Amino acid sequence: MRQTSWALFVTFACLARVPPVAARVATVPLDVRVDGGTVRGAAEHGVIAFKGIPYAAPPVGALRWAPPQPVKPWTGVRPALHFGPDCAQLPTPGDDAPLRTLPREDCLYVNVWRPKVSASRGLPVMVWVYGGGFVDGGTSPAVYDGTEFARDGVVLVSFNYRLGNFGLFAFPALTRQSHGGPLGDYFFMDQIAALQWVRRNVAAFGGDPHNVTVFGESAGGMSVNALLMSPLARGLFARAIIESGAGRDSPYPPKPLSGPADSAEARGLRLARHLGVDGSGADALAELRALPAEKLVDGLNMNTEDDDPTYTGGLILDSRLYPGAPTDVYAKGGGARVPVMIGANTDEISRLRAPSFAVLWSRFGADSAAARALYDPDGKRTLQEVCDTAGADQWMVEPARAIARILSARGQRVYEYRFGYVATSLRSTFSRAPHASEIPYAFDTVRAHYGEQTSRADEAMAHAMHAYWVAFAKTGRPDPAGLPAWPEYHAGTDRLMSFGARGPVPEADPWKRRLDITERLAHREGH
Numbered sequence: 001m002r003q004t005s006w007a008l009f010v011t012f013a014c015l016a017r018v019p020p021v022a023a024r025v026a027t028v029p030l031d032v033r034v035d036g037g038t039v040r041g042a043a044e045h046g047v048i049a050f051k052g053i054p055y056a057a058p059p060v061g062a063l064r065w066a067p068p069q070p071v072k073p074w075t076g077v078r079p080a081l082h083f084g085p086d087c088a089q090l091p092t093p094g095d096d097a098p099l100r101t102l103p104r105e106d107c108l109y110v111n112v113w114r115p116k117v118s119a120s121r122g123l124p125v126m127v128w129v130y131g132g133g134f135v136d137g138g139t140s141p142a143v144y145d146g147t148e149f150a151r152d153g154v155v156l157v158s159f160n161y162r163l164g165n166f167g168l169f170a171f172p173a174l175t176r177q178s179h180g181g182p183l184g185d186y187f188f189m190d191q192i193a194a195l196q197w198v199r200r201n202v203a204a205f206g207g208d209p210h211n212v213t214v215f216g217e218s219a220g221g222m223s224v225n226a227l228l229m230s231p232l233a234r235g236l237f238a239r240a241i242i243e244s245g246a247g248r249d250s251p252y253p254p255k256p257l258s259g260p261a262d263s264a265e266a267r268g269l270r271l272a273r274h275l276g277v278d279g280s281g282a283d284a285l286a287e288l289r290a291l292p293a294e295k296l297v298d299g300l301n302m303n304t305e306d307d308d309p310t311y312t313g314g315l316i317l318d319s320r321l322y323p324g325a326p327t328d329v330y331a332k333g334g335g336a337r338v339p340v341m342i343g344a345n346t347d348e349i350s351r352l353r354a355p356s357f358a359v360l361w362s363r364f365g366a367d368s369a370a371a372r373a374l375y376d377p378d379g380k381r382t383l384q385e386v387c388d389t390a391g392a393d394q395w396m397v398e399p400a401r402a403i404a405r406i407l408s409a410r411g412q413r414v415y416e417y418r419f420g421y422v423a424t425s426l427r428s429t430f431s432r433a434p435h436a437s438e439i440p441y442a443f444d445t446v447r448a449h450y451g452e453q454t455s456r457a458d459e460a461m462a463h464a465m466h467a468y469w470v471a472f473a474k475t476g477r478p479d480p481a482g483l484p485a486w487p488e489y490h491a492g493t494d495r496l497m498s499f500g501a502r503g504p505v506p507e508a509d510p511w512k513r514r515l516d517i518t519e520r521l522a523h524r525e526g527h
Contacts, residue, residue: 003124007054013232028118034201036071039080043116047150050112052084052206055197058106059162064289065169065186068108068193084109086138087163088293092301096436096449097130097141100303105293110141110159110194113146114205119153122208124468124473127198127237131218131244131436133302134187135164135311148444152470155207157198161190164300166293170257170264173285183357184257184264188226195227195236201215210315212237217439218349221245222315225326225403228335232320239476241344241469242440244349245437247399248527249325249353252314264316271298271310279372280336297364306351325527327399330406339476341469342404343496344396344419347432352391357383360390365524374514390518397511398518404489414489415478418509421461425453438499441465456499462505468497 001317003191012455034053041050056068063069072116085104115123116366126149130137133314147158161167167187175183184190199209214237216224221242228240269280275295277287305311317324323329354360357376360383364371373387401416408414419438422430423446427438444466447454467480478486478497484504494509509515 001102003250005228012078023181025227027115027116028206030470031205034204035197036073036078037221038077040077041080041112045147046067046116047147048114048116048466049146049150050080050114050323052082052109052111053078053080054084054108055110055159055405056108056193058164059108059190060105060293061289063165064105065171065174067181067186068190069490083111083140084160086140088110088166088297089132089136089138089163090299090301091215091296092132092136092303093503094274095132095136095302097132097137097143097439099138100140100142101138103138105139106161108163108165108190108193109139109300110157110197110200111146112205113150113156114207115150115153119206122211123153123155123206125198125207125209125212126154126469126473127154127195127204127212127214129161129191129214129216129220130158131216131220131224132163133305134167134219135300135305137163142439142448143445145441145443145448148466149470152466154470154473155205155499157194158205159190159194159197161187163187163310164305165296165298168264168316169268169271170312170316171259171285171288172265172280172406173282174268175258175265177282177285180319182232182318185226185318187435188223188230188321191223191227192230192232192236193235199236210472213241215240215442215469216242216245217243218245226315226322226382228338228340229323229329230321233521234336234472237336239339240336240341240470241472242340242400242403243438244344245395245400246395247326247344247403248395249328250520251395251524252326254317254318254322255312255314257411267312272380274298277497299336306337317352327402327527330403330410333410337410339411339413339415339472340403340407341415341472342400343419344392344400345433345435345438346418346420347430347434348392348396350388350391350395352387354383354387357386360387364517364521367520369514370517375516393511393514393518394522398515398522399432400511401515402519402522405491408489410426413476415472415486416489416509417486417496418496418511419465420498420500422457422501423458424449424452425450438465441499461499465499468504516519 086101086109089104149156161523170184173466222245224242255264361368404414404416440446444462446462470476471480472478486497496507
């Protein structure tokens with residue numbers, strides 16, 4: 001698509017939407033039979049939505065820090081009209097995806113959006129995994145609404161998973177009682193249970209259980225990497241989209257379950273003492289399970305987790321749930337061999353700090369002069385600005401490219417992107433796209449996020465980006481009609497799809513030199 005074509009797309013994209021489902025036979029029923037009983041959804045915005053369906057038993061009492069258990073059956077028809085509670089947390093102030101529920105520990109619920117009309121065969125399914133640093137987040141935010149996916153012929157599923165001290169925790173008594181079962185990463189157990197629910201139940205909503213795309217952003221993108229690596233998730237999805245999902249061990253190295261002073265169990269014992277519980281046996285565990293959920297939240301959110309010495313923080317190593325850094329696991333041949341879309345934004349999260357420019361440049365070793373020329377070419381940037389850019393490359397951008405290189409080299413179809421589009425109302429403040437800002441474009445929910453400040457150009461970018469996500473879910477190739485062809489990623493050409501003010505533009509990675517020196521730095525530091 002030439003530039004003039006993108007201008008025409010901006011002009012006309014908001015005027016009409018082509019109905020996606022060609023075979024329109026009849027409207028579908030509002031009552032659906034699922035695990036546990038019958039649920040009743042509601043027609044809204046031209047689709048049918050089912051909200052707050054339990055996919056596992058409430059993880060409370062004796063089920064706190066236990067693998068998800070089957071739902072308790074109900075009688076009659078259960079209304080599925082409202083979101084279930086998002087999981088227990090202290091929401092981070094100013095979050096771009098604010099919750100619309102009162103969080104609770106009883107939170108393992110799933111939501112489904114599907115087209116209002118029936119189709120002649122099973123529809124593609126997309127399963128969303130939200131981000132929030134594994135301490136915040138939920139399915140209720142307006143930007144995660146699945147309506148536009150359903151309008152475009154996709155069954156969209158979202159689900160809640162445990163967070164913070166409920167989702168990531170280890171304790172000696174738990175280890176002794178596990179009988180060799182998985183431990184610690186309870187949020188991953190929830191995610192696998194939700195995907196298993198989809199496999200068993202999505203056909204009742206018109207979806208094809210063998211055509212499932214799992215996609216997530218930030219902690220959700222990290223989760224997609226974990227699902228790709230986990231043998232327990234094998235066969236539960238056919239393709240994956242990783243949005244800003246890191247991929248190397250830095251800056252939060254995973255922790256062993258037990259042993260060292262900073263192991264997950266050691267952190268769990270520290271949390272117990274902090275909460276007034278002594279000991280490491282069954283009695284202490286019973287005391288911890290009896291604590292009010294509000295006490296277990298313990299002030300954790302994205303603003304406080306980095307400095308909390310009692311929170312486990314890093315993911316817990318487990319060959320069944322999280323075997324290690326994705327770049328290492330994939331390089332050794334591990335992980336599901338499915339088509340993958342992967343990318344990051346132009347203004348990503350950074351945790352890099354340095355006391356001086358001299359210390360910062362010295363980290364790059366023989367590439368120090370090149371790093372200075374690439375990150376601060378005119379010598380006018382502040383140390384913090386350079387750390388933010390270099391740190392974003394190290395944590396999010398280069399690992400996405402590294403995963404694309406590894407997977408494509410072993411024969412998987414991989415499509416890399418770089419999201420740099422800034423909403424027109426923010427261009428006087430931001431020149432690059434912040435972390436997570438691509439989400440309302442992928443969901444085509446920009447108006448829910450920007451309200452009356454949403455421009456026609458914003459909506460056109462949302463329609464276009466959303467169309468790529470939908471096309472990938474339908475066929476495994478992001479090739480919507482009327483938009484530029486997205487080239488498969490290969491290291492030799494290093495081509496990606498750039499989503500920016502010029503529209504979707506396939507191009508050779510303009511940050512190649514920066515990412516090359518970042519890659520060498522990662523190898524020197526053992527990441």
